[in-house]
Amino acid sequence: MKIKTTKTLCPICNAILEGTITEEGGSIWLERSCPEHGHFRDVYWSDAELWHRFERYDSEGRGVENPNVVNPPGSCPENCGLCSSHKSGTLLANIDLTNRCNLDCDFCFANARACGFIYEPSFDQIVGMMKMLRSQKPVPAPAVQFSGGEPTMRDDLMELIRTAKEVGFPQVQLATNGIKMAQDIGYVEELKAAGLSTVYLHFDGVTKETNSKVKSDEKAVRNCEDVGLGVVLVPTIIKGRNDHETGAIIRYAADHIKAVRGVNFQPIAFTGAASEEDMQRERITIPELLRGIENQTDGVIRKSDFYPVPCVVPFTDLVEAYTGQPQVKFTTHQHCGAATYVFITDKGMVPINRMVDVESFFRSIENMTEKLKKGGQLNKYKSLIEGIREMNESFKKSEQGSAAQFWKLIGKTLVMQNFDALRDFHWNALFIGTMHFMDRYNYDISRVQRCCIHYATPDGKLIPFCTYNSGPVYREKVWSTHRK
Ligand code: SF4
Numbered sequence: 393m394k395i396k397t398t399k400t401l402c403p404i405c406n407a408i409l410e411g412t413i414t415e416e417g418g419s420i421w422l423e424r425s426c427p428e429h430g431h432f433r434d435v436y437w438s439d440a441e442l443w444h445r446f447e448r449y450d451s452e453g454r455g456v457e458n459p460n461v462v463n464p465p466g467s468c469p470e471n472c473g474l475c476s477s478h479k480s481g482t483l484l485a486n487i488d489l490t491n492r493c494n495l496d497c498d499f500c501f502a503n504a505r506a507c508g509f510i511y512e513p514s515f516d517q518i519v520g521m522m523k524m525l526r527s528q529k530p531v532p533a534p535a536v537q538f539s540g541g542e543p544t545m546r547d548d549l550m551e552l553i554r555t556a557k558e559v560g561f562p563q564v565q566l567a568t569n570g571i572k573m574a575q576d577i578g579y580v581e582e583l584k585a586a587g588l589s590t591v592y593l594h595f596d597g598v599t600k601e602t603n604s605k606v607k608s609d610e611k612a613v614r615n616c617e618d619v620g621l622g623v624v625l626v627p628t629i630i631k632g633r634n635d636h637e638t639g640a641i642i643r644y645a646a647d648h649i650k651a652v653r654g655v656n657f658q659p660i661a662f663t664g665a666a667s668e669e670d671m672q673r674e675r676i677t678i679p680e681l682l683r684g685i686e687n688q689t690d691g692v693i694r695k696s697d698f699y700p701v702p703c704v705v706p707f708t709d710l711v712e713a714y715t716g717q718p719q720v721k722f723t724t725h726q727h728c729g730a731a732t733y734v735f736i737t738d739k740g741m742v743p744i745n746r747m748v749d750v751e752s753f754f755r756s757i758e759n760m761t762e763k764l765k766k767g768g769q770l771n772k773y774k775s776l777i778e779g780i781r782e783m784n785e786s787f788k789k790s791e792q793g794s795a796a797q798f799w800k801l802i803g804k805t806l807v808m809q810n811f812d813a814l815r816d817f818h819w820n821a822l823f824i825g826t827m828h829f830m831d832r833y834n835y836d837i838s839r840v841q842r843c844c845i846h847y848a849t850p851d852g853k854l855i856p857f858c859t860y861n862s863g864p865v866y867r868e869k870v871w872s873t874h875r876k
């Protein structure tokens with residue numbers, strides 16, 4: 393049964409094609425025909441019911457006011473920039489600091505060994521990228537993540553972190569294999585002192601079968617605990633290889649809540665030299681991942697506890713209506729990812745929607761936003777108080793009454809206008825999220841047009857994550873053009 397159409401790419405030649413999204417056998421499929429290479433049909437989501445629930449959160453963003461490129465309609469993703477057609481601003485900016493690495497993983501297609509050259513932008517080029525990101529309108533990019541290769545290979549990393557804070561990034565993150573952080577706690581102290589907010593640690597499992605560097609990872613987490621630096625675990629999930637450990641990874645994170653703020657599962661994307669056979673054997677979709685989490689946590693965290701990224705758009709709309717200032721909007725496509733928060737309590741893990749009826753909570757936020765927009769500044773406090781009373785109902789409807797932590801967040805954020813309260817929220821709860829990056833078998837152009845995760849390049853461009861690493865694969869062009 394046809395559900396809707398979209399634009400997609402031929403998995404062989406990358407030609408832009410009409411795609412049809414269909415439902416059959418309880419799954420969602422992407423179908424397309426290339427005049428040269430024939431018909432293709434690949435799984436898009438393996439759970440139609442969940443797909444339809446997420447579809448309700450569809451929210452189109454407003455893009456940026458100062459795009460770097462002007463593109464004619466229909467040309468996406470041929471000239472990324474960001475361009476005038478892109479529908480979301482930058483939520484998280486990635487900057488590859490180098491393609492050198494201190495590991496030599498045989499599956500890695502993006503390190504200096506595999507490329508045969510070194511890509512490493514200069515300090516001044518990186519500062520230029522950061523300034524460009526902070527000049528984005530109407531809202532400067534709020535977070536930068538230094539990535540690679542392995543970014544700890546750079547001797548000027550501390551200086552780059554300090555500069556990121558100086559140019560105004562509230563959040564500075566590091567995507568790392570953690571080797572250097574495990575070897576030297578002094579290095580972790582230096583990262584923290586320089587202003588690093590969060591470490592994104594590649595962490596594929598809790599046993600040596602699934603994670604060859606598990607001992608090093610555990611040491612890196614302990615060092616972060618001792619220093620007081622937040623960590624997000626980032627497992628790449630491959631069917632048949634480590635998908636049986638998602639529950640154990642979450643339990644490990646809960647046991648280390650002092651440092652670990654979240655787990656960000658990444659179902660494998662088949663980029664590089666991966667074959668169709670590899671894809672058929674190892675593909676895992678978001679719904680399959682969530683089902684695994686439900687089974688492996690004995691139903692403590694359920695598939696139904698997860699929401700798509702744009703579910704928080706009403707919250708930013710409210711903050712905009714209240715402050716009159718444009719805010720960063722989480723207008724990522726509704727099928728790119730899923731997330732929930734789990735509170736770690738004396739009685740164990742409690743997902744946020746056992747404390748709050750999330751659907752009615754967001755409805756009350758939308759009502760409050762409408763009243764604020766209509767009532768103007770004079771009626772601001774009246775609208776807020778009425779709205780908070782309405783929100784209270786969403787707590788009464790929830791399965792568990794103890795919502796003190798959530799109230800703390802709402803009170804501080806809305807009434808005291810302390811938006812740093814969201815940071816406290818992070819400390820009290822474990823974020824569990826997943827994002828399924830695209831590959832040539834499931835490429836949906838309407839997803840990449842809404843992407844909020846962008847790579848900055850030395851020539852002053854911003855490339856959405858899923859065109860940088862798949863589809864047209866801008867990474868190869870950027871790295872080889874600016875090679876050392
Ligand atoms: S992905 Fe975004 S930036 Fe790239 S061409 Fe499409 S709309 Fe433009």
Ligand code: SF4
Binds near residue numbers: 827
């Ligand atoms: S990186 Fe890919 S999967 Fe993630 S938001 Fe962007 S387009 Fe979607």
